[in-house]
Every structure is written in structure tokens, then in C-alpha cells.
Amino acid sequence: MDEAVAFGFKNRNILHTDSEKRRTGPTVEGQIHQERPNHIASPRDEVRTTVSSLRPGTSWDGSVFLDEAVLKCKAEERLSLLPPQKWDQKPASLTNSCVKYLMFLSNLLFAVFGLLALAIGLWGLVDKESFAQERIGHIGSDPMLVLAGLGLLLSLLCFTGCVGALRENAPLLKGFTAAVLVLLSIQVLTGLVMYTLRDQIEGLLRSSMLTAVSRYQDDLDLRFIMDEMQIGLQCCGADTYHDWELNMYFNCSAPGIQACGVPASCCIDPLENGTVWNSQCGLGTQGLDEFTAQSLIYLGGCLGGLSRWLSNHTGSLATAASLLLGAQVLSLFIATRILGDIDRVEAGWQPK
Numbered sequence: 112m113d114e115a116v117a118f119g120f121k122n123r124n125i126l127h128t129d130s131e132k133r134r135t136g137p138t139v140e141g142q143i144h145q146e147r148p149n150h151i152a153s154p155r156d157e158v159r160t161t162v163s164s165l166r167p168g169t170s171w172d173g174s175v176f177l178d179e180a181v182l183k184c185k186a187e188e189r190l191s192l193l194p195p196q197k198w199d200q201k202p203a204s205l206t207n208s209c210v211k212y213l214m215f216l217s218n219l220l221f222a223v224f225g226l227l228a229l230a231i232g233l234w235g236l237v238d239k240e241s242f243a244q245e246r247i248g249h250i251g252s253d254p255m256l257v258l259a260g261l262g263l264l265l266s267l268l269c270f271t272g273c274v275g276a277l278r279e280n281a282p283l284l285k286g287f288t289a290a291v292l293v294l295l296s297i298q299v300l301t302g303l304v305m306y307t308l309r310d311q312i313e314g315l316l317r318s319s320m321l322t323a324v325s326r327y328q329d330d331l332d333l334r335f336i337m338d339e340m341q342i343g344l345q346c347c348g349a350d351t352y353h354d355w356e357l358n359m360y361f362n363c364s365a366p367g368i369q370a371c372g373v374p375a376s377c378c379i380d381p382l383e384n385g386t387v388w389n390s391q392c393g394l395g396t397q398g399l400d401e402f403t404a405q406s407l408i409y410l411g412g413c414l415g416g417l418s419r420w421l422s423n424h425t426g427s428l429a430t431a432a433s434l435l436l437g438a439q440v441l442s443l444f445i446a447t448r449i450l451g452d453i454d455r456v457e458a459g460w461q462p463k
Contacts, residue, residue: 210452211276214445217438218272225265232259254332268294272442281453288446291439298436317414320349325357327374337413338376344416347377347409353397354412363397371397377408 235255268290275283305312323333341347348354355361355373363371373393375381381392396408404410421428 210445210448211279214276214442214449215273217442217445218269218276221438222266222269222273225262225267225269228262229259229266230262232256232262235259254336272446275446276449279449279453281450284446284450284453288443288450291443291446295436295439295443302432313414313418316417317349320413321354321357324348324354325359327358328360338374340413340417341374341376341409342381344413344420345379345409346411346413346416347373348412349414350412352377352404352408352410352412355397361397369394371395373397373408379406379408 232255236253236259268287271283271290272287274280275287320337323330323337327334327337352373355377356363359365360367360369361372361374365371368391371394373396375388375390375392377396378389378392381389393408396404399407401410
């Protein structure tokens with residue numbers, strides 16, 4: 112009888128203890144889960160947080176008191192049951208730095224080319240005094256102005272890429288990416304149009320050369336272009352040296368000393384005694400027969416010479432175009448990669 116009464120009191124105490132636990136609130140484990148930080152942690156971090164918050168003598172499951180050795184043992188057991196996680200030990204900033212400085216150096220190189228083109232264009236404008244009042248109406252069609260403008264745009268674009276990469280500035284990188292995409296589209300479309308309309312382009316080149324021939328003395332830019340073309344391609348005129356009849360000064364009916372002649376850039380040996388430029392070496396050559404004239408000047412036109420030069424250098428030109436397009440595509444890829452890294456960092460994610 113006494114044992115039964117004692118057993119009843121014992122059960123009553125146990126029930127009383129359970130009710131007290133329910134009234135006093137959650138267990139230590141519940142408090143741990145309630146106090147867990149708001150950020151998303153991995154299962155291993157949760158176990159470490161749970162273990163670090165427990166102390167010897169604290170209840171793990173609400174019924175058994177554990178010492179420090181048992182706590183450590185249980186923590187290791189729970190960690191061993193979790194799936195293994197793979198973390199990249201290489202710092203994320205190292206890869207990002209390599210990508211950033213690669214983009215910086217490539218854009219810096221193209222910026223130097225842009226500044227060089229800008230300097231050449233400005234030098235040409237100043238040297239010809241194109242900003243003088245009498246030339247102000249012709250500046251819009253000046254090739255040197257076009258060269259300077261292209262150099263300025265290229266420099267600004269490349270410096271935008273440099274600053275955007277170093278500062279990890281998302282707006283600058285997005286603007287750089289958009290500009291490169293536009294340039295790539297323009298270049299691809301230009302190549303397709305030139306290939307499709309190559310016959311019309313040949314006719315346009317012929318008419319442009321004939322215009323340069325007729326305005327040889329009046330436009331310094333056209334004169335410079337024709338002289339360099341005739342010397343470099345060893346040619347004279349557009350189709351033949353007789354094209355210089357279109358020029359009012361080299362026409363055989365002209366009253367001046369240049370009548371029935373050609374520019375000195377058409378001469379096979381324009382240097383007198385190999386040192387002094389002989390500007391009169393082409394005088395009267397249009398009135399000579401071709402057999403005699405061929406020893407003094409080039410008889411073939413520059414249009415055929417340009418066609419032969421393009422045919423002989425097709426491989427080099429294709430390689431240069433491929434490298435240029437490849438550099439732009441690489442810059443576009445790197446800029447996109449940096450933008451992705453910026454987005455992930457802002458989202459609090461570290462690359463694995």
C-alpha cells in the first residue's frame with residue numbers, strides 16, 4: 112500500500128513538473144531556435160550555433176543534463192550526419208582583380224590608339240589652318256576632323272571602361288557594354304553591306320578618285336590622299352594617267368606650265384639625284400607615247416592598284432579584323448562578368 116501511494120505521488124510530481132515546463136515557456140533548445148539570426152545559414156552553421164550557445168549543465172533535450180565532453184560528442188555526431196559541402200578556398204577577390212586589371216589594360220591600350228588618332232587629326236587641322244575664317248565652311252567635310260572625332264570617341268569609350276572596371280561602377284560598365292554592342296553591330300553590318308554592294312563600292316571609289324583628281328590643287332586633303340596613294344600603290348590617276356586631263360591645270364589645253372602633265376607623285380623617280388624632290392618630273396608626260404612615258408611615270412590607275420593590294424593582303428586584313436572584333440567581344444565578356452560579380456556581392460553572395 113505504501114509503495115502504491117509513493118508511486119502515485121511520484122507520477123503526480125512528474126506531471127506537475129511537465130505542467131510547470133509548459134507554463135514557464137519553451138525549452139533551451141526552443142530558445143536557441145528562436146534566437147537564431149535572421150540570415151540564412153548552412154546546416155553546419157546551425158549546429159555550431161546550437162553547440163556554442165549550450166553550456167555544461169544545460170539541458171539538450173529537456174530531460175538529461177550533459178557535461179562539456181558529452182556536448183562535444185553529440186555535436187560531432189550531428190556534424191558527421193550532414194552532407195559534405197565544397198567551398199572554393201581561392202579568395203573571390205583574386206579572380207575579380209585579375210578580370211578587372213585585364214579589362215583596364217586592354218581598354219588603356221585602345222585609349223592610347225584613340226588619343227594618337229585624336230592628336231593626328233588635330234595636328235592636321237592646325238597645320239592646314241582649317242580653323243581660319245575662310246575655311247570654316249569646309250570643316251564639316253574635313254577628313255582630319257573625322258579622324259579627330261573618331262579618336263575622341265574611342266578614347267572616351269575606353270576611359271569609361273577603365274574607370275568602370277577599377278571602381279566597379281555598375282552604371283559606367285553598363286554604358287560601356289551598350290556602346291561596345293552598338294559598335295559591334297555597326298561593324299558587322301558594315302562588313303555585310305560592303306560585301307553585298309562591292310560592285311557599287313567600286314564605282315563609288317572610282318568617282319571619288321576622279322573628284323580628287325579634278326580638285327587636286329584646290330583641296331589639300333584630297334591632294335595629300337592622292338599623292339600618298341600614287342606613291343604607295345605606284346599608280347597614276349583612277350584608271351590611267353590620262354585621267355589627269357580632268358584637272359584644269361594638267362589639261363593639255365591649259366595655258367600654264369603644268370599643261371599636259373601629271374603630279375610628281377606619278378613619277379617613277381621623283382627625287383632628283385636621289386635627294387631633292389623634283390616637282391616638275393611629270394610635266395608634259397601626257398603628250399608622250401606610252402612607250403616613252405612608261406620610263407618616267409606609272410601608267411596604271413590607282414583603282415586597279417588598290418584592288419591588287421587588297422587581294423595580296425586579304426589574309427592580313429582578315430586577321431586584323433578578327434583580332435579587333437575579338438578584343439571587343441572579350442571586353443564585352445569581361446564587363447558582363449564584372450557586372451555579375453557586382454550583383455552577387457550586393458546580394459551578399461560569395462562565389463564558390
